[in-house]
Amino acid sequence: MSKSLPKRSENYSEWYNELVKRADLAENSAVRGCMVIKPYGFSIWEKMQRALDDMFKETGHTNAYFPLFIPKSYLSKEASHVEGFAKECAVVTHYRLKNDPNGKGVIVDPEAKLEEELIVRPTSETVIWSTYKNWIQSYRDLPLLINQWANVVRWEMRTRLFLRTAEFLWQEGHTAHSTAAEAIAETKQMLEVYTTFAQEWMALPVLRGVKTANERFAGAVDTYCIEALMQDGKALQAGTSHFLGQNFAEAFDVKFQSKEGKLEHVWGTSWGVSTRLMGALIMAHSDDNGLVLPPKLAPIQVVIVPIYKSEEQLQAIADKVKPITTELKKRGISVKFDDNDAFKPGYKFAEYELKGVPVRLAIGARDLENNTVEVARRDTKTKETVVLDGIVDHISDLLDDIQLSIYNKALAFKEENTTSVDSYEEFKRVLDEKGGFVLAHWDGTSETEEQIKEETKATIRCIPLDQKQEDGVCFYSGKPSKGRVVFARAY
C-alpha cells in the first residue's frame, strides 16, 4: 500500500503483475511457473466455481473425478492429441526417494523406476475415454454428461500469473452421445453457458465463434470459443467447447449398440474454463487504483468504515450500523464493518479500492446527527450522501446497477475497439495504433493465416457465430472470401 500501482497507460503488463500481487490475488511459488492462489484471490475463484457448477448441474451434468496421472501410451492413442501436448508434459518416472549414500539429503531411488512413465494430466480426454469404454455399451447408457474440477499441468516456458501457468485449476466437461447432432448441440449449449457466465457474472461481453483448423484443440473436429477484449486491446480466449466427433471413441474403441441394434462409435464433446478467467476478470475492469470487481463475484460486496475520534463515537456508529449489516446479510449481501483501530480511514479507503470492494459506506459523527451515510461506488469513484432510511434497498439496487454498469462499460469498449478493415495497410495500422478486434476477409487457408501471424503477431480469434454472409476478398491474398473473421493480438 505504500507505493501506488504502475499506470495502465504507461506499462499495462507491469500494472497487471503488480495488481495481482498487491491485491492479494496470487503470487509465484518456488516451483517455476506454479502459482499460489492467495485467500482473497481464491475466494473470487470459489464464487466463479459455485456459479458455474450450478449452471452445469442445471443443464444435467454431474461431477466425478478421474486420475491425475495418464499412462504415456494413452496419450499417444489419438494422434493429433499427443502432437498437441507432448512438448509440455510433466513426466513421473520414479515412485520413491532414498537417503543419499553420500549423506546429502535424499535422492531419487534408481531402483524405483516405473515400467511405464506417467504424465501429469494436461487435460483428461484420454484417461476419461479409456474409462467410458467400460461405462458405455448401449444407447441406454447415453448421453453421459460428466464434469470434473481439477488441477492440470502444461509445462509452459513463459508464464504469467493466472494467464499462463504450468499448473492451473479448471473444470473439464466430457460428454458422450449417440449422435453427432446431439454432441454438437451439447457443444453449443456449453458455449452458451460460458457466454451467460461471462456476461452475467463476470460482466464481460464476449464474442462467440469457431476456431480455425490452426487454433483447434488437439483432437477436436471443431473448437468453439468465447473471446473477450482486455483494456490494452488484446484478446483473451475465455472458454472453449469442443466437438470431438468420434476421434476419442475411435482411439479408445468406445462403441454402443444403437436402438436399431447396430454397433457404432460414440460421439464426444469436451469443454473447459480455468483460473485464466481470473486474469480476464482483473484485466477487463480494473483501473489505476486497483481492482474493479463485479458485485456478483466480489468476496466483500459492501464495506463500512467508521470515522470517529473517540470510543463513544465508534460505539454510537457501531450501534447505528448493526441493524444495517444484519439486514444486508439477510439479503445475501456480504458486508464487512471495519472497526480495526490500527489503521486510519484514508488507508482503509485505499485498501478497499485496491481490493475492488464495489460499495464503501463511510459514517462519522456528522452522519449520526443527520441520519446519513456516505456511499461511494468503486467502479465510477462517485460519492453521495444518502439518508439511512431505506439504505438497504438503496445498496441492493446500487449493487445491481454497478454490475450492469461495469458490463455496459466493457461492452462500449469492445464496440469501440472492433474495427472492420479491407486492406493490409489498414489492418496493420489498426493493430498497431488501436488494437482490439479486427474484422477482415480471409481466404480460408492456413497458409495465409500463418503468414499474417508471422508478420503481425495477430491470429484469427474466431469465425464469429453471427458472421454475416458477405462477398469480399482476402486482404492478404486477394482471393475470394464469403465473410469476415475476427483477428487480434491475443494473450
Added chain:
Amino acid sequence: MSKSLPKRSENYSEWYNELVKRADLAENSAVRGCMVIKPYGFSIWEKMQRALDDMFKETGHTNAYFPLFIPKSYLSKEASHVEGFAKECAVVTHYRLKNDPNGKGVIVDPEAKLEEELIVRPTSETVIWSTYKNWIQSYRDLPLLINQWANVVRWEMRTRLFLRTAEFLWQEGHTAHSTAAEAIAETKQMLEVYTTFAQEWMALPVLRGVKTANERFAGAVDTYCIEALMQDGKALQAGTSHFLGQNFAEAFDVKFQSKEGKLEHVWGTSWGVSTRLMGALIMAHSDDNGLVLPPKLAPIQVVIVPIYKSEEQLQAIADKVKPITTELKKRGISVKFDDNDAFKPGYKFAEYELKGVPVRLAIGARDLENNTVEVARRDTKTKETVVLDGIVDHISDLLDDIQLSIYNKALAFKEENTTSVDSYEEFKRVLDEKGGFVLAHWDGTSETEEQIKEETKATIRCIPLDQKQEDGVCFYSGKPSKGRVVFARAY
C-alpha cells in the same frame, strides 16, 4: 444388479469391494492405485465437502491453493518429515515428450530433464511453510488460518478403493500462530470440528485421542485423531489434527516480531480428512443389500416409485405426486420420481436399496383410491402405509429419525465392541474372537507397542482424551501404567 452382494459375514472384504463398485461409488483406473470416483460416489463426497467447508469457514478459515509440486530439497528440510514420506513419492524428472526416433509413439525427451526433481505433494506442509515465510513478519499477521482442498499422492503398494489409494482427495488445513497455547487450541478445535462432522453428518460415533510417538504424523509434536469402528471390528482413523510446534517454522525459518518486539519462531498446526471418509461411511452402516446412507449425506433422500398397469394410472399417480415433490424440494429435501418405463418396480426397489436411498415411497392404484402411500425406510427395511395428508411432515421427521437411528445403531455397536482387558491372553482372545476397541494398560514405551503390533497386528489407536487416571500394570511388560489406551486392528 443380477448377482447379489457377497455377505458381510462370509467375506467382509469382498462385500466392501463389490459394494463400492456396484453402487457406482468408485472403481480402479488403468493407473495402478489411482481410482475413478464415479458420479454417485462423488456426489456424496461433494456433500461432505460442503458441510466441512462451511464448518471451516464458521471457525474463521479461508481457502487458498498451493502448488501440486514440491522441490525435492524442500521435502528434506524437516528431518522426520522426509523420513516419513520419502518411500512413497511420485517424482517428476522430465518436462517433455518427443517422437520416438524408432517410430514407436512418444518417449521421454532425455534433453528435458529437470535440474531439481519435483515431488507430487504427499501433503503440503513444506511448500506452504516456505510460502508463509513471506507472509508472516509481525504478530499482526497472525493467526494465519488457511485450508486447501486438493489431490495428493502417496505411492502405496497395496491399495483399496477409498481406504488406501495412491492418489486421493482431501482437505489440509495449515495454520500459524504466535503462541503454543493458541496453536494447541486450534489443533483441538479442529478435532472437535471433525468429531461433530463424523457424528452429526456421517452418523459415525468416534473416539478422540492422541497418537503415540510411533503413530504420530512425520514432523508433528502431537497428533490428535478420531477413530471409528467398522462392522468387522477393525478400527479406522477418520481424521487427524497435528500440533506442529515450531518444527516447520524452524525448518523454513518463519519468524515473527512479537508485541514485545522479540523475534520468535511461529507455531503451527495442520489437519486433514480425505476420501477415506467415504470408506468409513460405507463400511460403518451398510448391509448385505447395499449402502445405508445417513440422510444428510444421501444424494437422493427420497425416491418415489409408481406402480401402474396403464398410462392413465401412471398419469394419475404423477398428478398425485407432483405437489408432494414440489413441497419436499421447497424444504431442501432431494427427491426423485422414477417413472422410467424400462424397469419393473421390483428392480427399482433393489437398485435404490443398493444405492442407499434413505426413504422409498411406492404408490399404486389402491393407494390412489385410499389416498395413501407405502413408505419404506432403507436402514431398518420396515414399511408402513401412510395417508397422504401430512406426508411431507411425515417424511421430513422420518429423515431426522433415520439419521439419528443410524447413529444410535453405530454407537451401540461401538459400545458393545469396546472391551477392557487385563492380561495378554484376554487381549489376544478378544482381538481374535470379537475385535473392536480394546482398552488396556500399557507401559508407555515404543518397544512394548512394537512388540504387541508384531505379535498381534494390533496398534494403539490413541490415548483417549477422556482417559481415566487409573493405576495399573502393562498387560505385556508388567510395568506400571496410569491409564488405559485403545488398541485395535485397523485399516
